[in-house]
Amino acid sequence: MIWIPVTLAATLFQVARNAAQRSLMAEAGPWGATLVRFLFGLPFSLALAGVGLVLMPHHLGFGLAFPFWCALGGLAQMGATAALLTAMRRSSFALGTAFQQSGLPFAALLGLFVFGDQLSLLAWVGLALATAALLALSWPGRIEGPRDWSAAGLGVLSGACFALSANAFRQAAIGLDPDHAVPAALVTVVMVQAMQSVLLGGWMALFDRTRLVAALLSWRVSLGAGLFGSLASAGWFIALALSPAGPVRAVGVVEMPIAAIAGRRLFSENITLRQWVLGGLTTVGVLLAALA
Numbered sequence: 133m134i135w136i137p138v139t140l141a142a143t144l145f146q147v148a149r150n151a152a153q154r155s156l157m158a159e160a161g162p163w164g165a166t167l168v169r170f171l172f173g174l175p176f177s178l179a180l181a182g183v184g185l186v187l188m189p190h191h192l193g194f195g196l197a198f199p200f201w202c203a204l205g206g207l208a209q210m211g212a213t214a215a216l217l218t219a220m221r222r223s224s225f226a227l228g229t230a231f232q233q234s235g236l237p238f239a240a241l242l243g244l245f246v247f248g249d250q251l252s253l254l255a256w257v258g259l260a261l262a263t264a265a266l267l268a269l270s271w272p273g274r275i276e277g278p279r280d281w282s283a284a285g286l287g288v289l290s291g292a293c294f295a296l297s298a299n300a301f302r303q304a305a306i307g308l309d310p311d312h313a314v315p316a317a318l319v320t321v322v323m324v325q326a327m328q329s330v331l332l333g334g335w336m337a338l339f340d341r342t343r344l345v346a347a348l349l350s351w352r353v354s355l356g357a358g359l360f361g362s363l364a365s366a367g368w369f370i371a372l373a374l375s376p377a378g379p380v381r382a383v384g385v386v387e388m389p390i391a392a393i394a395g396r397r398l399f400s401e402n403i404t405l406r407q408w409v410l411g412g413l414t415t416v417g418v419l420l421a422a423l424a
Contacts, residue, residue: 135374139383142367145360146384152357153213154220156350162214163336164347165357169213170328172351172358173365177325180366181318190315197307199323205300206324210332212293219286242299242377249376259378262385262417265410298368298377305373313373320373321365385414 149169156165184190243249301320309316336344347354371380 135371135380136383138367138374139371139380142364142371143384145364145367149357149360149364150216150220152353152360153217156347156353156357157217157221159343159350160347161340161343162217163332163340164343165217166210166213167329167332167336167344168347168354168357169361170210170325170358171333172354173362174322174325174329174358176359176362177318177321177365180362181315181322184315184318188312188315190309190312192309192316192319193307195307198304198320201300201304201307202320202323203327205297205304206328206331208293208297208300209324210328212290212297215286215290215293219290242295243302244378246299249378255379255382258417259382260417262382262414265413265417268410295377295381298372298381301369302372302377305369314370317369317373318366321362321369325362325365382417385417 153165153169156168160168301324304323305313305316305320308320333344368380368384371383
């Protein structure tokens with residue numbers, strides 16, 4: 133059950149990373165803010181992988197499947213991050229995080245039907261409860277004029293892409309070394325971030341150079357986003373190497389109250405009583421899914 137505290141630590145780092153990326157949106161845009169988590173996180177990920185390979189036993193088996201799963205997960209994660217940051221900008225930091233959790237049912241269903249991951253009945257009950265509460269929480273309100281479905285739609289898209297990336301990263305790490313999860317996960321992080329940095333950085337250098345330069349000039353914030361992103365990715369990848377994606381995504385929902393507090397303190401965002409109640413129901417579902 134070590135994957136549970138590892139996932140909890142990853143959520144803390146992820147909230148810090150998302151906050152740093154959100155602050156870059158105005159100048160660097162969604163793709164520039166997405167790039168910094170990979171480009172500036174790569175040196176930290178290399179250091180973590182080096183330490184992991186030195187301190188822990190390993191027998192890495194590189195094959196054709198490994199780069200395939202890394203590339204698939206990396207592309208899905210890039211799209212998910214850009215969609216998430218745009219959803220946050222159109223709604224709020226906390227609700228954007230809630231929309232992201234729509235990946236919870238997608239991750240469980242992909243794990244079951246595509247990769248053969250088996251969950252208990254109690255875990256499925258918890259996933260269903262958490263999903264229903266998230267759906268109610270993400271439903272657009274009438275607070276400021278007509279309903280705006282764009283943030284919710286982008287959030288669902290983000291969740292689906294994060295679910296695909298989570299399952300792909302799990303397959304990559306397991307295929308690399310099924311018996312030594314930590315070094316396999318850390319090497320997978322490096323491979324994925326290197327691919328993402330080259331692909332997205334190259335695309336921006338050709339087609340969106342202004343945003344790329346803005347992201348690079350904001351190097352202090354970008355460096356923080358990279359550090360927290362590297363630590364978050366290490367935690368997520370290790371957890372995914374130890375457990376199916378569904379339960380890992382379920383425990384990751386604890387990011388919601390953390391994001392609510394961060395949004396209130398950093399961006400002066402308020403959370404209603406209804407949102408707190410639904411967040412509590414989501415937490416109950418998460419506990420059922422994680423502890424089943």
